[in-house]
Amino acid sequence: MINLELFENLSTTLVSSFSDKPTTLTPGQTEASKMLWTSADETTKIGVWEGTVGRFTADRTAAGEYCHIISGRATVSDAGGGNARDIGPGDLLVLPQGWNGEWVIHEHMRKLFVIDASSSE
Numbered sequence: 001m002i003n004l005e006l007f008e009n010l011s012t013t014l015v016s017s018f019s020d021k022p023t024t025l026t027p028g029q030t031e032a033s034k035m036l037w038t039s040a041d042e043t044t045k046i047g048v049w050e051g052t053v054g055r056f057t058a059d060r061t062a063a064g065e066y067c068h069i070i071s072g073r074a075t076v077s078d079a080g081g082g083n084a085r086d087i088g089p090g091d092l093l094v095l096p097q098g099w100n101g102e103w104v105i106h107e108h109m110r111k112l113f114v115i116d117a118s119s120s121e
Contacts, residue, residue, distance in 0.1 A: 007036050010112055011070050013048050026054030029105075043118040050110045057102050063117035064097040072109030077101050 007013065018030040035047040043063075048070075058065075069091045076093060077084040078101045087093050095101075097119065 005037060010048055011110065015048055015050055018050075018052070021051065021054070021056050023058065024054055024056045025102075026056070028052075029054030029056060043116065045113075045115040047113055048110065049113055050108070051103075051105050052108055053105050055102060055104045058095070058100065060095045060097060060099040062097070063115050064099075065095040066114040066116070067093040067095070068112040069093070070110040070112060072105065072107040072111075074106055074109055075104045077104075 013034060013036075015032040015034045018032045021029045021031045029052050031049065031051045033047050033049040035045060037046045038044070051072075067087075069087050069089055071089055073086070073088045075084055075086050076095075078099070081102070083101075085093065097116070
């Protein structure tokens, strides 16, 4: 039998303690997260992430990411600064597998993320 899972009110879901963001370009930037669900084959992961104001790099070579922004504001751009997108509450950002670039968090951000490594496009 396959069970349905429900995660309510993602704006108040408790996340882990904040720790240093490993890929930050801004000293003191921190992040926290909570994994909500992982597929049996571990190729799909869903969770909630929060990050403080600052700038960091992101590499989606191994897996794509879908980000539904719950709160906060940021600018996301391709490596080299091109194709910049401003994002905020209610937006859905798609970072396809193979993408890499940079995030600039302007306001403390919370997002729902789905990491999908099911294909190697």
